[in-house]
Amino acid sequence: MTSLVPAGWRLLPAAGAQVLRDGEVLLGGSPLRVLKLSARATGLVSGWLAGEPVGGEDAERRLARRLLDAGLAHPDPPPSEADAIDEVTVIVPVYADPERLRACLAPLAGGPRVIVVDDGSPDPHAIATVAQEVGAQCLRHPENLGPAAARNTGLRAVTTPFAAFLDADCVPPPGFPGRLLDHLVDPAVGLVAPRIVSVERGRGPIAAYERARSALDMGPRPALVRPYSTVWYVPSAAMLARRDALGGGFDEGLVLGEDVDLVWRLHDAGWQVRYAPDVLVAHEDRVRPAAWYRRRIAYNESVAPLLARHRERVPVLFLTPRAGLAWGAALFGSPVGLLALTALRCFRAHRALAPYVPGAGVRAARIGAEITVREGRDLARAVAGPWFPLAFGAAALARRRRRRLIRRLGALLAAMALGDWLVDRPELGPVAYGALRLADESSRGLGIWIGCLRGRDLRALLPRRPPPPHRR
Numbered sequence: 001m002t003s004l005v006p007a008g009w010r011l012l013p014a015a016g017a018q019v020l021r022d023g024e025v026l027l028g029g030s031p032l033r034v035l036k037l038s039a040r041a042t043g044l045v046s047g048w049l050a051g052e053p054v055g056g057e058d059a060e061r062r063l064a065r066r067l068l069d070a071g072l073a074h075p076d077p078p079p080s081e082a083d084a085i086d087e088v089t090v091i092v093p094v095y096a097d098p099e100r101l102r103a104c105l106a107p108l109a110g111g112p113r114v115i116v117v118d119d120g121s122p123d124p125h126a127i128a129t130v131a132q133e134v135g136a137q138c139l140r141h142p143e144n145l146g147p148a149a150a151r152n153t154g155l156r157a158v159t160t161p162f163a164a165f166l167d168a169d170c171v172p173p174p175g176f177p178g179r180l181l182d183h184l185v186d187p188a189v190g191l192v193a194p195r196i197v198s199v200e201r202g203r204g205p206i207a208a209y210e211r212a213r214s215a216l217d218m219g220p221r222p223a224l225v226r227p228y229s230t231v232w233y234v235p236s237a238a239m240l241a242r243r244d245a246l247g248g249g250f251d252e253g254l255v256l257g258e259d260v261d262l263v264w265r266l267h268d269a270g271w272q273v274r275y276a277p278d279v280l281v282a283h284e285d286r287v288r289p290a291a292w293y294r295r296r297i298a299y300n301e302s303v304a305p306l307l308a309r310h311r312e313r314v315p316v317l318f319l320t321p322r323a324g325l326a327w328g329a330a331l332f333g334s335p336v337g338l339l340a341l342t343a344l345r346c347f348r349a350h351r352a353l354a355p356y357v358p359g360a361g362v363r364a365a366r367i368g369a370e371i372t373v374r375e376g377r378d379l380a381r382a383v384a385g386p387w388f389p390l391a392f393g394a395a396a397l398a399r400r401r402r403r404r405l406i407r408r409l410g411a412l413l414a415a416m417a418l419g420d421w422l423v424d425r426p427e428l429g430p431v432a433y434g435a436l437r438l439a440d441e442s443s444r445g446l447g448i449w450i451g452c453l454r455g456r457d458l459r460a461l462l463p464r465r466p467p468p469p470h471r472r
Helices: 039-049 058-069 082-087 098-108 124-133 147-156 205-213 258-268 289-300 303-309 321-332 336-353 360-384 388-424 430-455
Strands: 010-013 018-020 025-028 033-036 073-076 088-094 113-119 137-141 162-166 189-198 223-225 238-242 272-283
Touching: 010 039, 010 058, 018 039, 039 058, 058 073, 082 088, 088 098, 088 147, 098 113, 098 124, 113 124, 113 147, 124 137, 137 147, 147 162, 189 205, 189 258, 205 289, 205 388, 205 430, 258 272, 258 303, 289 430, 303 430, 321 336, 321 360, 321 388, 336 360, 360 388, 360 430, 388 430
Parallel strands: 088 113, 088 162, 113 137, 189 272
Antiparallel strands: 010 073, 018 025, 025 033, 162 238, 189 238, 223 272
């Protein structure tokens, strides 16, 4: 859906975006791209990155859209009018646990219209009483139909232009949806989501791990949400959308993963989806070991059903045949092929950057190395998760090279865990964190296998070629 960026908006440079050649060249985005600017565009972009708002001319607004679409900048919209909250309805699906619902609804009192959907709770009177305390409308399913159906029931009762979804185990900030509404002034944006952070303040390694790597936390950086980018989807635990963009709402055939499906369908329909981490919503996580592990498994059982709806977007990892051979040779024998592949990537990056970017050799070397490192991390995740039975079988059959293979697989897994520990900086030492990372990935693998076996379709276990740039 092509439209112009609203006049008066400001743009923030995306993380990693670089301004080169006195502003004539922009490098960054996801996937990485180089944007060569005209003299007039150079002046406009320099002003925007210095804090000036986008002007009213169509050419300026079109250029601003190009920067946002490329992931080279993110929007910083001005505050909406005070009465904009009247245009929002918040839908809260719930099953049992009225006290948790009360904590969720308390910050919404006196704010937007709220619809509570009781999804077959055993004590409907308790749920209705809590809803009445904040003046919320309460709808009820006579039996439990699942979160997607509950959200859709609420959505059918919405009469406002915007609908927000908020899970009952979340606690929103006062004034929710707040700044999220500002993003919907842009007519291209169909849905925007906040950052979901763990509310768990307890002790113990799982609580610390959740604070650093909650399954619902998409990180601290704003993003344009789309497949093959840094943020592929946003969770339905909290989100705000245009009513007319949602159509029939969530796919009720998906027990989990319905949020991923919705986001991807919006993207395919031409809507933009934004991730706005400056709005924080607290989420209550499971921190008892068995409950935590079961929940992580359940999240990943959605991979196989999603594959049936989005065939190219949910492989175990993206891997070309050439890269697969290089990594296989590195694990079983010599790393020469992997080094050669990295050198080839550096050469290609240099060839693409050299006409536009000063110091292209150093940048190309870093890009080539980063691709290989990222690929190794994805491979380690596959080995620790869904490919663990295959890795175990390969080690059992290796005989003479068994010890070498086990050592190299161990080094690959250790490198993944250590790299994530350095990025996350959790309140855990590297050993405890590494053990939980491996447990996390094993739950991913188990969930994918369960989903595949239940659906009698093993394609979710296979790698795929990375899509060409024009399809990302």
